[in-house]
Each structure stands twice: as structure tokens, then as C-alpha cells.
Amino acid sequence: xxxxxxxxxxxxxxxxxxxxxxxxxxxxxxxxxxxxxxxxxxxxxxxxxxxxxxxxxxxxxxxxxxxxxxxxxxxxxxxxxxxxxxxxxxxxxxxxxxxxxxxxxxxxxxxxxxxxxxxxxxxxxxxxxxxxxxxxxxxxxxxxxxxxxxxxxxxxxxxxxxxxxxxxxxxxxxxxxxxxxxxxxxxxxxxxxxxxxxxxxxxxxxxxxxxxxxxxxxxxxxxxxxxxxxxxxxxxxxxxxxxxxxxxxxxxxxxxxxxxxxxxxxxxxxxxxxxxxxxxxxxxxxxxxxxxxxxxxxxxxxxxxxxxxxxxxxxxxxxxxxxxxxxxxxxxxxxxxxxxxxxxxxxxxxxxxxxxxxxxxxxxxxxxxxxxxxxxxxxxxxxxxxxxxxxxxxxxxxxxxxxxxxxxxxxxxxxxxxxxxxxxxxxxxxxxxxxxxxxxxxxxxxxxxxxxxxxxxxxxxxxxxxxxxxxxxxxxxxxxxxxxxxxxxxxxxxxxxxxxxxxxxxxxxxxxxxxxxxxxxxxxxxxxxxxxxxxxxxxxxxxxxxxxxxxxxxxxxxx
Amino acid sequence: xxxxxxxxxxxxxxxxxxxxxxxxxxxxxxxxxxxxxxxxxxxxxxxxxxxxxxxxxxxxxxxxxxxxxxxxxxxxxxxxxxxxxxxxxxxxxxxxxxxxxxxxxxxxxxxxxxxxxxxxxxxxxxxxxxxxxxxxxxxxxxxxxxxxxxxxxxxxxxxxxxxxxxxxxxxxxxxxxxxxxxxxxxxxxxxxxxxxxxxxxxxxxxxxxxxxxxxxxxxxxxxxxxxxxxxxxxxxxxxxxxxxxxxxxxxxxxxxxxxxxxxxxxxxxxxxxxxxxxxxxxxxxxxxxxxxxxxxxxxxxxxxxxxxxxxxxxxxxxxxxxxxx
Ligand code: HEM
Numbered sequence: 001x002x003x004x005x006x007x008x009x010x011x012x013x014x015x016x017x018x019x020x021x022x023x024x025x026x027x028x029x030x031x032x033x034x035x036x037x038x039x040x041x042x043x044x045x046x047x048x049x050x051x052x053x054x055x056x057x058x059x060x061x062x063x064x065x066x067x068x069x070x071x072x073x074x075x076x077x078x079x080x081x082x083x084x085x086x087x088x089x090x091x092x093x094x095x096x097x098x099x100x101x102x103x104x105x106x107x108x109x110x111x112x113x114x115x116x117x118x119x120x121x122x123x124x125x126x127x128x129x130x131x132x133x134x135x136x137x138x139x140x141x142x143x144x145x146x147x148x149x150x151x152x153x154x155x156x157x158x159x160x161x162x163x164x165x166x167x168x169x170x171x172x173x174x175x176x177x178x179x180x181x182x183x184x185x186x187x188x189x190x191x192x193x194x195x196x197x198x199x200x201x202x203x204x205x206x207x208x209x210x211x212x213x214x215x216x217x218x219x220x221x222x223x224x225x226x227x228x229x230x231x232x233x234x235x236x237x238x239x240x241x242x243x244x245x246x247x248x249x250x251x252x253x254x255x256x257x258x259x260x261x262x263x264x265x266x267x268x269x270x271x272x273x274x275x276x277x278x279x280x281x282x283x284x285x286x287x288x289x290x291x292x293x294x295x296x297x298x299x300x301x302x303x304x305x306x307x308x309x310x311x312x313x314x315x316x317x318x319x320x321x322x323x324x325x326x327x328x329x330x331x332x333x334x335x336x337x338x339x340x341x342x343x344x345x346x347x348x349x350x351x352x353x354x355x356x357x358x359x360x361x362x363x364x365x366x367x368x369x370x371x372x373x374x375x376x377x378x379x380x381x382x383x384x385x386x387x388x389x390x391x392x393x394x395x396x397x398x399x400x401x402x403x404x405x406x407x408x409x410x411x412x413x414x415x416x417x418x419x420x421x422x423x424x425x426x427x428x429x430x431x432x433x434x435x436x437x438x439x440x441x442x443x444x445x446x447x448x449x450x451x452x453x454x455x456x457x458x459x460x461x462x463x464x465x466x467x468x469x470x471x472x473x474x475x476x477x478x479x480x481x482x483x484x485x486x487x488x489x490x491x492x493x494x495x496x497x498x499x500x501x502x503x504x505x506x507x508x509x510x511x512x513x514x515x516x517x518x519x520x521x522x523x524x525x526x527x528x529x530x531x532x533x534x535x536x537x538x539x540x541x542x543x544x545x546x547x548x549x550x551x552x553x554x555x556x557x558x559x
Numbered sequence: 560x561x562x563x564x565x566x567x568x569x570x571x572x573x574x575x576x577x578x579x580x581x582x583x584x585x586x587x588x589x590x591x592x593x594x595x596x597x598x599x600x601x602x603x604x605x606x607x608x609x610x611x612x613x614x615x616x617x618x619x620x621x622x623x624x625x626x627x628x629x630x631x632x633x634x635x636x637x638x639x640x641x642x643x644x645x646x647x648x649x650x651x652x653x654x655x656x657x658x659x660x661x662x663x664x665x666x667x668x669x670x671x672x673x674x675x676x677x678x679x680x681x682x683x684x685x686x687x688x689x690x691x692x693x694x695x696x697x698x699x700x701x702x703x704x705x706x707x708x709x710x711x712x713x714x715x716x717x718x719x720x721x722x723x724x725x726x727x728x729x730x731x732x733x734x735x736x737x738x739x740x741x742x743x744x745x746x747x748x749x750x751x752x753x754x755x756x757x758x759x760x761x762x763x764x765x766x767x768x769x770x771x772x773x774x775x776x777x778x779x780x781x782x783x784x785x786x787x788x789x790x791x792x793x794x795x796x797x798x799x800x801x802x803x804x805x806x807x808x809x810x811x812x813x814x815x816x817x818x819x820x821x822x823x824x825x826x827x828x829x830x831x832x833x834x835x836x837x838x839x840x841x842x843x844x845x846x847x848x849x850x851x852x853x854x855x856x857x858x859x860x861x862x863x864x865x866x867x868x869x870x871x872x873x874x875x876x877x878x879x880x881x882x883x884x
Pocket of ligand 1: 054056057061119122123126127206213480483484834837843844
């Protein structure tokens with residue numbers, strides 16, 4: 001490009017065929033020249049220009065891609081905080097250092113945001129002048145023809161006996177008919193010419209794409225600042241869930257600008273949960289039938305929630321994430337009085353046919369605290385290695401392997417619902433339990449396994465940027481397609497009166513897909529010569545449509 | 560509905576035959592590549608831009624070269640033509656394998672890694688054959704067939720699973736749109752990858768020749784510029800398709816998990832791949848980044864794509880590994 005623009009007579013012809021390049025700073029000659037001021041402002045200006053060049057954008061893009069890599073290699077707090085803790089246990093020496101570098105929260109880390117913001121700024125800086133230039137180019141006349149057509153990548157000359165005026169009219173009409181933006185002009189020396197351009201949509205599309213990208217960046221940021229999401233679970237026929245911070249499993253995550261007061265009130269009961277598996281134990285479908293109400297006292301509604309089919313409540317949505325088994329344990333003291341009766345949610349282990357583990361905690365009602373570790377095996381089978389496993393995810397032959405502890409649970413410390421602290425406890429027994437049977441404690445108290453139900457895990461999510469992000473994606477995609485497949489090109493025709501007729505020169509320039517343009521150019525030049533009167537027989541050469549230039553000068557820029 | 564075992568078996572056998580065809584074709588292409596006529600064609604010099612790579616075929620050369628380029632033929636040319644015929648045969652068998660797999664499982668035949676691999680390779684071969692109907696790109700054959708044979712071989716051994724219905728998370732209509740687009744783009748990028756590799760080789764060869772003889776001459780092999788153009792066209796075509804696929808994936812993720820983007824490893828790598836290919840497109844229109852640098856970026860894009868597809872599922876776990884809901 002720079003070679004071509006350097007030639008003065010080509011400058012007008014190629015000027016802003018890509019507005020992009022002329023403002024991206026890659027073609028130094030075209031960059032607006034401002035007088036150099038010394039000192040800080042000049043430095044800032046230079047920094048700004050540097051930031052908004054395409055080269056910097058390219059660099060930032062790659063840095064962003066590089067920066068995302070650790071986010072896929074290390075466990076991330078946002079998606080899996082349990083694995084982060086696991087990582088801390090396994091790599092005690094390096095974990096704190098990685099943490100300090102933000103490796104466990106890459107996509108929320110300062111340096112990731114910095115890159116993200118720099119890219120945004122670079123994009124704005126690059127777009128504003130391009131939008132201005134393109135707006136101007138969209139209403140401007142196509143640029144005047146170059147002085148010498150033979151310097152253009154494509155050019156041809158022929159003679160006709162038609163008048164120069166007829167030539168210009170024919171060319172103008174022909175190009176307009178083909179949806180070119182065509183402009184007729186008369187040079188000071190009297191030469192008539194037609195300048196035509198097509199494919200403005202390319203730049204329009206490119207700008208639409210980049211603007212959409214900017215809108216997408218903003219929508220993602222809005223979602224991160226104003227959204228929230230939390231996980232809760234409900235046992236079939238068990239206590240309903242009410243949408244408050246305390247009812248979630250663990251603290252819901254809130255965006256920086258929102259807190260618990262943004263939670264929309266609603267209640268949700270799980271009436272029935274059905275998991276269907278194939279004979280090969282692969283899950284086939286999960287269905288949760290729920291009864292819900294938008295706020296206390298509001299009329300109740302029944303609905304099914306399935307994977308991929310969330311429930312919309314206010315601006316939030318409730319998704320079905322998973323399920324598990326919840327055996328019901330009834331704890332009685334030595335006199336037979338019930339001290340605790342509840343469903344205990346057990347955590348299914350990965351790829352283990354709902355082989356699940358969990359704990360029962362009885363912090364009061366007996367002279368001591370009781371803690372029981374339970375391994376639930378839905379379909380009991382004994383492996384060749386001597387360890388029990390589950391041969392099916394359905395509760396066909398359920399068994400619980402337990403180890404019961406008595407002592408002090410130390411519940412003043414924060415604890416997971418799936419674990420307890422054994423430090424103040426002693427083992428009081430272990431064994432295998434089948435439904436309906438009980439575990440006896442040394443003083444005559446008992447824990448009976450009375451029933452097994454399923455529970456469903458739900459996630460409430462609100463992300464206010466979602467619709468905007470979607471619209472930005474759709475528009476961006478349309479812009480991208482235009483930006484990649486529309487070809488911008490120019491054709492000039494000049495008509496010079498000569499003895500016995502008119503010399504017609506046709507020249508063409510395309511920045512993209514030179515090969516296709518050369519065919520199009522040949523067709524247009526041929527059609528033009530066909531519309532004109534044939535040349536006087538004697539000296540003129542036969543009309544040679546799209547005669548190729550002699551100098552094998554490559555067309556500028558993209559192919 | 561139960562899986563149709565007979566059809567599943569037929570699909571497996573067809574795939575096996577496909578791999579054999581492709582492997583034979585690959586050898587044929589490689590033979591033509593190695594032993595095809597290396598004689599200079601009328602000693603025509605290739606144009607160059609000072610200091611850089613040949614940027615695009617000037618209009619002078621492109622239409623002329625196709626008709627006037629009567630490549631001297633030898634036995635290897637025949638082998639190359641036979642390789643195309645065998646590729647077409649393999650392609651027909653491959654189509655049969657994919658269709659019967661879908662019929663056996665009563666669903667679209669892309670629901671797990673094995674099936675994805677097969678369909679991506681099918682798209683790559685289709686893209687190559689389609690290109691072949693418009694341009695003489697037989698020289699790309701060996702480089703397209705090599706990853707295809709490798710991919711199918713890997714699919715048939717390491718990734719092989721029995722046909723069955725989709726896991727619930729995958730049972731959505733967005734998934735069909737998402738996976739179709741993503742696989743389509745991947746197959747197209749595979750051809751671009753082959754072209755970028757060949758570009759690097761041709762570019763060095765031309766540069767060496769230029770240093771030695773002062774001019775780069777045309778050989779029966781394509782000019783670096785025209786291979787580069789094939790790579791560009793494939794990436795320019797694949798990029799919007801990939802973009803669409805990623806957006807469709809986000810729509811699906813929104814429906815399935817309540818967030819359209821969560822930086823799950825699969826999503827992260829899809830993003831990285833997207834950024835690298837966007838980088839390629841930018842590089843192509845940035846002075847000083849054209850030619851070899853752009854080709855390296857295109858290759859990096861494909862490596863990133865492979866990581867997105869294979870490494871993430873096999874070694875990095877996330878929601879997309881579908882171990883549970
Ligand atoms: C995530 C970020 C970005 C993506 C995915 C992206 C993507 C694209 C794509 C696909 C094209 C079309 C290339 C072609 O016409 O062949 C393009 C062109 C362009 N981009 Fe970006 N872009 C991004 C950021 C930026 C930034 C930050 C800048 C500005 C500094 C920028 C400046 C340009 C320019 C000037 C063009 C026009 C090139 C031409 O028509 O010759 N882009 N971009």
C-alpha cells in the first residue's frame with residue numbers, strides 16, 4: 001500500500017479505499033500530520049496514537065489470548081472453588097504464589113481487566129476516526145481518476161467513433177445500472193470522465209462488527225457488575241426454598257454493584273424428581289416438577305424444570321443443575337423419643353453411578369453430639385478389588401456404609417454441610433446399613449434409616465447484560481460477514497476526443513480478491529465497448545477488453 | 560428407541576474402509592508431490608514485492624496461468640489423479656458411515672468426541688474436494704489427508720464409543736446448531752492449516768531460488784502467493800462460521816447453565832482460538848505482518864483448535880466433559 005500511495009498520481013485514486021488503513025497508523029504518509037509539541041502532551045498524544053494502531057490491537061489480542069490460558073489450566077474460584085482448595089492441599093508451596101498472581105481467578109484479576117480495558121480503549125480510539133472518515137466517504141463523490149491509467153492494476157484502452165459525451169453517458173449509465181456509485185465529471189482540460197465505486201458495505205460491516213464488539217464488552221461488564229448467581233437444593237416433598245441469601249448453599253455470588261437486597265422474592269417446592277437412565281447407566285433425562293410462587297402469598301403455580309428448560313422468575317432464571325439422594329434418618333434417644341428427623345443430602349461422586357457421600361450431624365437432644373459419615377451405594381456391588389461400588393445410578397439395592405462418631409462437633413466453627421470436624425469426636429461404631437434398619441449407639445440411642453428420596457440442585461441466575469450481548473453478537477456477525485465478503489473496488493473511465501472519434505481508457509482498482517475483480521473489470525470494459533460505436537476501420541486496434549497491464553505490479557493489499 | 564446394532568456395525572466398517580481410501584490417496588498425493596515434474600515452466604519469473612512475500616497473484620498471472628500452464632505430465636501426474644478418485648470414493652464411504660451412525664442412534668450423528676472427529680474430517684475432505692472443483696489445488700492433497708487420516712485413526716481407537724442417545728445436557732436444539740457450526744468451521748480450518756504449512760514451504764523455496772538465481776520461477780507446484788490465498792479464503796470463510804458456532808454455544812450455555820459465558824476451559828479455548836484467527840485476519844491487513852508471520856498465526860490458530868477439541872476434553876475437565884448433568 002505504501003508504495004502505491006507514495007506515487008503522487010496514484011494518491012487520489014487509492015486514497016481511503018480502505019479508510020481503515022489510513023487511520024490505523026500503518027501508512028505513515030496518510031496519518032494526519034499535527035505539529036509536534038514538546039513535553040507531556042506530545043508524549044500522551046504519541047502514546048494514544050500507538051495504542052490505537054492496528055499493530056497494538058493485534059498485540060493486545062494475542063496478550064488476551066495468552067492471558068486466558070492459565071484460566072483453563074488452574075482451577076478457578078468462580079467455577080470450582082472446591083478444586084482450588086484441593087490444589088492448595090496438593091501444592092502447598094506454590095499455591096499461595098499462584099494465588100497472588102491471580103491464577104485462581106484469572107478472569108476477575110486486575111491484569112486481565114487491564115488488558116480487556118486497553119483493548120476496549122484501543123478499539124474506541126480506532127473506531128472514532130474510522131466512523132468519521134467512513135461517514136464522509138459515504139456521501140462524498142468517488143475520487144477523481146488518476147492521471148495515468150496504465151499505473152493502475154487493471155487498465156485497458158480502445159477507440160470508438162462515438163463522441164466523448166456519449167462515451168461518458170454510456171459508462172455512467174452502465175455502472176449505475178450495475179449499482180455502482182457513479183459520478184460524471186469534466187476535467188479543467190476538457191476531458192470527460194466517470195468515476196465509480198462499489199462495496200461501501202465492506203467498511204460499514206467492518207465498523208458495525210467492531211462497534212458490536214465494543215457493545216459486547218460493555219454488556220459483559222454490566223452482567224458482571226449487576227448480576228448474581230447462587231446454588232440451592234430442595235428435597236422431594238421437603239421444605240420449600242425461599243429466595244433469601246441464607247437459603248442458598250454457601251453465599252451466592254453477587255456483582256460488585258448488587259447485594260442480597262436484589263434477590264427477587266419467590267418460593268419453590270419440589271414435588272417430584274425423576275431421573276431416567278439408559279441400561280448402560282448413561283443419564284437420559286432429568287425432570288423436576290415444582291410448585292412455585294412469586295413471593296409469599298402469591299398464587300402457586302406448577303411447572304416442570306428440565307435441563308435446558310429453566311424457570312423464569314422476575315429478571316432471574318432458575319436452572320436444574322443436578323440431583324442426588326437424600327436418605328431420611330430418624331434419631332431417637334434411649335427412651336425412644338425422636339430428637340432429630342431429617343433428610344440428609346449426599347454428594348454424588350463423579351462418574352460413580354450416584355455413589356454418594358455425606359454426613360449426618362446431630363448437635364442437640366442427646367447428651368453428646370453425634371456425627372455420622374455415610375456412603376450411599378444405590379445399587380450395591382462388590383468389586384474384584386474388594387471395594388464396594390454402585391453398578392447402577394438407580395436405587396435398586398441401596399446400602400449405606402457408615403461410621404458414626406460421638407463427642408463435640410464444634411459447630412461454632414464454620415463447616416460444610418457435607419463434612420464435619422473429627423477433632424472432638426471418637427468413633428462409636430461402623431458397619432453397613434440397609435433401608436429400615438438402625439445404628440445403635442452405646443447408650444441405647446439409635447439412628448434409623450427410614451426412607452430415601454431424591455433432591456434436586458438448582459441455580460438462580462440473573463444477568464442483566466444478556467439480551468444486549470445477544471443483539472451485539474447478531475449484529476456483529478452480520479457486520480463480520482459484510483466485512484469479509486463484500487469487495488470494495490473502483491472503476492474509472494475517461495473519454496478523450498481524438499481524430500476520428502474518441503479514445504476510451506478504463507482503469508480499475510480493488511483491494512480485495514484481485515482475481516475476481518479482473519473478471520468483473522473485463523466484463524464491464526467489454527460491455528462498455530459493445531455499447532459504443534465500433535472504431536473507424538483503419539488505424540485503430542481491435543477493441544481488446546481488459547487488456548492486462550504490462551508491468552506485473554501487484555494490486556495493493558489484500559487478495 | 561434402542562440402538563440398531565447392525566447399522567452401527569455397518570457405520571464402523573464404512574469408516575474403516577474410508578480410512579484405508581484416504582490413506583492410499585495420501586500416499587498418491589505425496590508421490591505426485593515428490594516426483595511430479597519439477598521442470599520450470601517456460602522459465603516465467605514470479606513477481607515479487609521487494610523484501611516481502613509475494614502478496615497476491617497479480618491479475619496478469621492468475622487467468623493466464625490456468626490456461627497456459629500446460630504442466631509437463633509424467634507418471635506421477637496420473638498417480639495424483641488416481642488419488643483424487645480414491646479420495647472421492649473415500650468421501651462417499653465416509654458420508655455413508657456418518658449417515659448410518661445417525662440412523663443407528665436415531666439422532667444427529669454428532670454427540671461425542673468420536674463422532675465429532677469423524678464429521679470434522681468429513682467437512683475437511685468436502686472442503687478440499689469443493690476447492691478442487693474450482694481451482695487446481697491437488698498439491699494440497701497430502702497435507703489435507705494426513706491430519707484427516709490421523710484424526711479418523713484417533714477417533715477409531717482412542718475415542719471410540721458405542722452409539723447411544725445424547726446425554727441430557729446435549730439434548731437441545733441449540734446444540735445441533737452449535738456443534739454443526741463449530742465442526743464445519745473446524746473442517747474448513749483444517750484445510751487452511753494444510754495450506755499455511757504448504758505456504759511456508761513454498762515461500763522458503765521461492766526465497767532460496769530468488770537468492771540463487773535472482774528470479775523465482777514457477778514450478779508445477781503452486782506459487783506461495785496462491786497457496787496463501789487459499790489459506791486466507793478458507794480462514795475468512797471459517798471465521799464467521801466459528802463465530803456463529805461460539806455464539807450459538809453461548810445461547811445454549813445460557814439455556815443449560817444459566818450463564819452465556821463462564822470461562823469454562825472449553826469456552827476459554829474456543830475464545831482463544833477465535834482471538835488467534837481474528838489475529839490472523841488483522842495480520843493480513845497490517846503492514847509487516849503479512850506473509851510468514853500471518854501463516855504462523857494461522858497455524859497457531861489450528862493448534863489452538865486442536866487443544867479446544869481434544870486436550871480440553873481429555874485432560875482438562877469442565878462442564879463440557881459431560882461427566883454429569
Ligand atoms: C477482540 C477484538 C477484535 C476482533 C475479534 C477483531 C476482528 C476483526 C476482523 C475479523 C476484521 C476483518 C479483517 C478483514 O477485513 O480481513 C477486522 C478488521 C479490522 N480491525 Fe479488528 N478486531 C478486534 C479488535 C480491533 C481493535 C482493538 C482495533 C483497533 C485498534 C481493530 C482494528 C481493525 C481494523 C483497522 C480493521 C480493518 C482492516 C482492513 O479492512 O484492512 N480491531 N477486525
